[in-house]
Amino acid sequence: MNNALIIGQYVPGNSLVHKLDPRTKITLIFFFVFIVFLANNVLSYSILTLFALVSMVISRVPIRFIMKGLTPIWFLIVFTFILHIIVTKEGSVWLEIYSFQIYSGGVFQGIAISLRFFLLILVTSLLTLTTTPIEITDAIEDMLHPLKKVKFPVHELALMMSISLRFIPTLMQETDKISKAQASRGVDFRTGSIKDRAKAVVPLLIPLFVSAFKRAEELAMAMEARGYNGGEGRTKLRELKINARDIAVYLLFIAVIAGLLLTRGY
Amino acid sequence: MREKLIEFRNVSFRYREEHPWVLKNCSFEIYEDESIAIIGHNGSGKSTIAKLINGLLFPQEGEILIAGKPVTEETIWDIRKDVGMVFQNPDNQFVGTTVQDDVAFGMENRGIPREDMISRIEDSLTAVGMQEYHLTEPHRLSGGQKQRVAIAGVLAVSPKVLILDEATAMLDPKGRTEIMKTVTQVQAKNNLSLITITHDLHEVVQSNRVIVMNQGEIWDEATPREIFAKKRALREIGLDVPFVAILADELQEQGLVLSKEPLNHEELLEELWTLHSTT
Numbered sequence: 001m002n003n004a005l006i007i008g009q010y011v012p013g014n015s016l017v018h019k020l021d022p023r024t025k026i027t028l029i030f031f032f033v034f035i036v037f038l039a040n041n042v043l044s045y046s047i048l049t050l051f052a053l054v055s056m057v058i059s060r061v062p063i064r065f066i067m068k069g070l071t072p073i074w075f076l077i078v079f080t081f082i083l084h085i086i087v088t089k090e091g092s093v094w095l096e097i098y099s100f101q102i103y104s105g106g107v108f109q110g111i112a113i114s115l116r117f118f119l120l121i122l123v124t125s126l127l128t129l130t131t132t133p134i135e136i137t138d139a140i141e142d143m144l145h146p147l148k149k150v151k152f153p154v155h156e157l158a159l160m161m162s163i164s165l166r167f168i169p170t171l172m173q174e175t176d177k178i179s180k181a182q183a184s185r186g187v188d189f190r191t192g193s194i195k196d197r198a199k200a201v202v203p204l205l206i207p208l209f210v211s212a213f214k215r216a217e218e219l220a221m222a223m224e225a226r227g228y229n230g231g232e233g234r235t236k237l238r239e240l241k242i243n244a245r246d247i248a249v250y251l252l253f254i255a256v257i258a259g260l261l262l263t264r265g266y
Numbered sequence: 267m268r269e270k271l272i273e274f275r276n277v278s279f280r281y282r283e284e285h286p287w288v289l290k291n292c293s294f295e296i297y298e299d300e301s302i303a304i305i306g307h308n309g310s311g312k313s314t315i316a317k318l319i320n321g322l323l324f325p326q327e328g329e330i331l332i333a334g335k336p337v338t339e340e341t342i343w344d345i346r347k348d349v350g351m352v353f354q355n356p357d358n359q360f361v362g363t364t365v366q367d368d369v370a371f372g373m374e375n376r377g378i379p380r381e382d383m384i385s386r387i388e389d390s391l392t393a394v395g396m397q398e399y400h401l402t403e404p405h406r407l408s409g410g411q412k413q414r415v416a417i418a419g420v421l422a423v424s425p426k427v428l429i430l431d432e433a434t435a436m437l438d439p440k441g442r443t444e445i446m447k448t449v450t451q452v453q454a455k456n457n458l459s460l461i462t463i464t465h466d467l468h469e470v471v472q473s474n475r476v477i478v479m480n481q482g483e484i485w486d487e488a489t490p491r492e493i494f495a496k497k498r499a500l501r502e503i504g505l506d507v508p509f510v511a512i513l514a515d516e517l518q519e520q521g522l523v524l525s526k527e528p529l530n531h532e533e534l535l536e537e538l539w540t541l542h543s544t545t
Contacts, residue, residue: 134363166363169405215358222359225320225351226419227375229343235377237370237384 009069009128016245017059017130022139024246025127028253032123035260036116043263045115051256052119052126061129069125070118077114084110137161138238155231163219171212178207269333271427271459272296272319277328279314288314290482291328298426301453301460303470303490306479307504312463315479316431319461320349333426347376350420354432356412360404365396365415368404372423383422390418393455394448410441414448421452427459428452434469446472467493467500467508471529478503495527510534 012018017025032048039045056066090105128136141158148154179189182203189200272295279289289311296302306312317323318330321342330337332345350372353359362368369387378386391397394414404412413433420428430449434442450472453460462469470476476493478486480503486493493500497507497515514528522541528534 134367162363163361166361166404169403170357173405215355218353218355218358219361221317221322222351222353223361223371225322225346225353226361226372227343227346227423228371229375233377234374235380235383236374237367237380237387239380 009065009125010132011061011065011129013060013130015058015060015130016249017055017126019245020130020249021240021242021246022131022135023143023240024242024249025131026136026139026143028249029123029127031253031257033120035257036119038260038264039112039116041263041265044260044265045112047256047259047263048119049115051253052122055126056122059126059130061126065129066122066125069129070121073117073121077117080117081110081114084113133165134162134238137165138240142240155234159231167215170215171208174211175204175208179204268297268299270295270331271298271300271333273331274315274318275329275331277318277325277330279311279318279323279325279327288482289318289325292482292484293328294477294484294487296427296459296461298459299457300475301462301473303462303464303473303476304479305464305467305470305476305493305505306485307465310479311482312465312479313431316351316429316461316463319427319429320346320351347423348426349429350423350425350427351429351431352413352416352420352433354435356409356416356436357404359416360412362404364401364403365391365407366400368415369419369422372419376423378423386422387418390421391415393421393452394418408441409437410444413437413441413445417445417448417452421456424456425458427461429461429463431463432465434464434466465505467505467511478505490529491527494529 032051036048039048085102085106088106088109089101089103091103091108093101094104094107095102131139137158140161141154144152144154144157183189187200187203189197189204191197192200274292274294277289277292278287280287288309292311292315304312304315314323318325318337319332321337321339324337324339333348335341335345337345360368361371366387369390370383373383373386387400388397391400394417396411396414396418399407399411399415407415416433417428428449430445434445437445446469449460449462452458460473462473464470470490470493473490476486476488476490477484478493478500485503486496494508494511497511501507510528510531510533514524514534518524524537526533526537528537
């Protein structure tokens with residue numbers, strides 16, 4: 001049994017950030033994404049960076065997990081920085097190499113944009129690192145609740161998400177089993193050209209799909225037998241609660257926004 | 267007089283018009299607090315009976331009554347409150363992302379208040395010996411443990427009858443004994459009727475009555491001991507006869523006189539070592 005298997009990036013913990021209501025976290029991040037674009041001088045950027053770094057520290061998520069989340073976008077951060085240095089021609093000339101000039105505005109702009117990227121990814125990965133997928137699902141269901149009025153299937157969508165989450169490990173175990181079974185019958189997954197390897201995936205995918213459909217059918221029958229009859233009149237075991245700490249965090253965040261609006265230059 | 271809980275009146279069923287009948291003119295009754303085993307080879311119609319009982323399928327002919335109510339489109343949601351089912355595949359009936367979420371699923375469907383749910387989850391998980399696994403995810407459980415959680419999920423909504431539809435067929439021997447033990451304990455504690463659907467004669471031993479299905483018809487209806495005595499005929503309709511029964515048969519052919527048909531190793535042993543004693 002694969003005990004190390006964790007869906008998503010969730011790092012278990014008991015910090016303030018972990019204990020916050022997922023709706024609070026999603027709301028804050030939503031607004032954070034907007035206010036990042038309001039910052040335009042050293043002081044306002046410092047406030048945002050401080051906020052992000054403080055949240056990171058109290059979450060007590062090990063740095064290496066956060067770094068892992070940043071790996072795919074390091075390239076993007078560095079690339080935008082270099083692009084700004086080359087393209088932006090504002091301010092005074094700082095450095096001249098042959099006919100190529102680096103302007104002070106380019107450096108500042110480059111740092112600012114890269115910092116924006118960095119902060120956005122840091123804060124959003126903090127959400128997925130401290131919140132279980134099922135909590136996020138519950139929060140989305142709750143926050144989309146008003147859409148029920150326009151007949152949007154909120155409950156069904158949330159149930160679909162939670163069932164997929166539940167079956168991911170099951171299907172992964174099954175994939176493993178099928179690939180071993182096919183390998184023992186001579187299917188080669190590891191060598192050959194990309195085209196050959198892509199072809200080798202077919203005998204893996206077809207049994208997996210067939211079995212997934214069979215599972216779905218049986219699951220539907222079991223759900224019906226247990227009285228599932230749509231979202232009407234259903235109660236929920238998992239409950240979301242806004243606590244004093246959520247309100248405190250909201251107030252703190254409003255203070256951050258106020259601070260940002262006061263310090264940014266117009 | 268015990269209350270009639272389930273009644274089949276001349277029920278016939280087929281999946282499609284042009285298909286052969288899966289059940290042919292079946293009639294039987296199951297009473298409160300009774301433990302029934304339905305046994306038959308693959309395709310004998312035994313699983314169809316389970317699906318007919320809680321309205322997953324409807325018969326073309328005949329009538330099914332659960333606690334006096336006929337099974338129809340209108341009554342199935344009430345009937346499913348009384349009839350709890352555990353299916354064969356442990357994975358494909360586990361809906362929740364954790365053990366407690368799965369036990370809660372049936373209760374959530376019935377709109378049971380949250381405070382109630384929490385205490386009922388505790389009780390039903392204790393009843394199946396899984397109280398330490400509240401937050402465990404399904405892929406970290408063995409097949410037997412998953413089936414115990416499924417039983418807990420059924421117990422949580424306190425039905426009148428528990429149907430095990432080949433619930434042990436995909437388990438290893440250890441998981442199988444685990445489930446049989448759990449079920450016996452649970453049945454003793456709650457007043458619950460039990461229907462065990464199986465193709466394994468080992469599992470009928472503890473029931474009050476056995477219904478043997480063959481080719482969609484009721485082939486016999488008797489106590490486990492009476493059924494065991496008909497092992498030759500059972501083998502002819504494609505059922506595996508337990509080793510003890512075959513051994514008892516051979517011994518009798520060799521001229522030993524057994525006072526009763528032994529159901530398990532202990533009973534046969536008892537018979538054998540007291541064979542020549544004179545009390």
